[in-house]
Amino acid sequence: MEVGPNPPDPVYTPASGSVTTFGLMGKRVFQNQPLWGNLPVIPHVNPFGIIYYPGIAGFTGFHILSLSQENLSGYFLGSALTVAIGSEPIDWP
Structure with a gap:
């Protein structure tokens, strides 16, 4: 039986943008840095086979979409049960 080539190593890429939270840890601002x-x-x-690591759970709110010519960006305004994001990925066991 012939075995095909090994699949490539996964590439991990953070999200980018700005996030401001108000919670038990006070106000936290993540601005213009990688978001893991x-x-x-x-x-x-x-469904496209892309692996991602969530940073927000239980979000309820609005997505305000900005329809600029350069990209589709926008804002989320609402609340979440848990927010765990950082500028560095955590080391999974």
Whole structure:
């Protein structure tokens, strides 16, 4: 039986943008830096096979979309049960 080539190593890429939270830890601002999801959960795989690590759970609110010519960006305004993001990825066992 012939075995195909080894799959490539996964490439990990953080999200980018700005996040401001108000919670038990006070006000936290993440601005213009990499954003890594650090919730202690099993990583998710979307229908396209992309693995991602969530950083926000239980979000309820609005997504305000900005329809600029350059990109589709926007804002989220609402609340979440848990937020665990950081500028560095956590080291999973």
